[in-house]
Amino acid sequence: MSKEPAPPKRRTQQERKQSTIARLIDSTIDSIAEVGYANTSVGEICRRSGVSRGGLFRHFDSRLSLVVAAAEEVAVQHLAVVRRRLAQEPDRDLRETLLLMRERHRHEANVVWFELLVAARTDPDLRKQLTPVAEQFFETITKVARDVPALRGLSDEDRHLLVSTVRNLFDGEVISRSVVPEPAVEAERLDLLAEFAEFLVTRRTRVAATERS
Template sequence: MDERPRRTQAERTAATRALLVDAAFACLLEKGYGATTVGAVQERAGVARGTLLHHFPTRAALMVGVVEDIAARRLAVLASDAGPPPGHGWDAVVDLVWRDLQSPAFLAALELWVAARTDDALREALVPLQARLFGAIHRAVTALIGDDPRAPTLVQFTIDLLTGTTMTGMLGPGREQTAVVVERWKETLVTLTGPAL
């Protein structure tokens, strides 16, 4: 006889929502935004259409749920203990940003960014996500290098350069070339973070 306690309605609801969001996330990664339809997510999750529509009445609502999930996944990467300990300077900052940009959550976010260019509701959902992520990155940077008045600008340069490098690497010469850019940027930061004038 099964002695496990029965799940509450709230637990069942949360589990179903998580299943649907996971299915949508997997669709985004494998097939892209255009193919991440309500029907494709329903099929992948193995639920009835009515079940999906009960939790997410529209595709836009489903995508907002995915945006929140992506934010949580990327924040987990930024907060993970896999990186170097505090005090390792700008090399550690570059490694932290690079680790985030190599995660599946970044690839899913990239799909949504492109779609948000012409989708106002999706763009509105992504703006707070970006603010949370940049806030988390800046807090992590402060833990790694301390307060440096140059940090906000250099962090933004790092994010932009490495984001562009990641995207170029998807279509271009591959990982060896992008690794060279990452190392060159680390060397450049040594010069840029020299004594303030």
């Protein structure tokens, strides 16, 4: 006689809470990426997530706090992908590493950061809450770069200079190419960046060796 299948295990209250929060955050990310920050209203988030307004405000005290949580989640996902890819291919050269960085900047979820950074310029409340999140995100990106073999010869200051410069350039490139794409120039730009990075690493390494001798 076959046994009847066991009834599905009921989720705990904490599991249900985390599931609801995840749906709200994912829906906020999708909404900002698709329709922009200004159009990502509480109603739009609730419609996408299937969570009521009351349910939303049980977990987040405002639309703004939910938006900032969405930015934090995009940062977490971005860094997780980069760490995994670097671990899978530890021998990447500088050009391949820059290509990975550009790929992540062009990922649709990263649009959330573009939208929020632009909006924060004229929204003091958003700027106040987003600033520490952005600072931590950008600082961690530079720390992750320590795992790139080709950059280990740089000081922390020089590594930050290079990474932040490339980050800002790729941010601007993503925005401009949505209006005026230049695929041929973009390919050459990546080569130029790789040459510049290699030059910087070589020069700084030589200077450091001279100072030690």
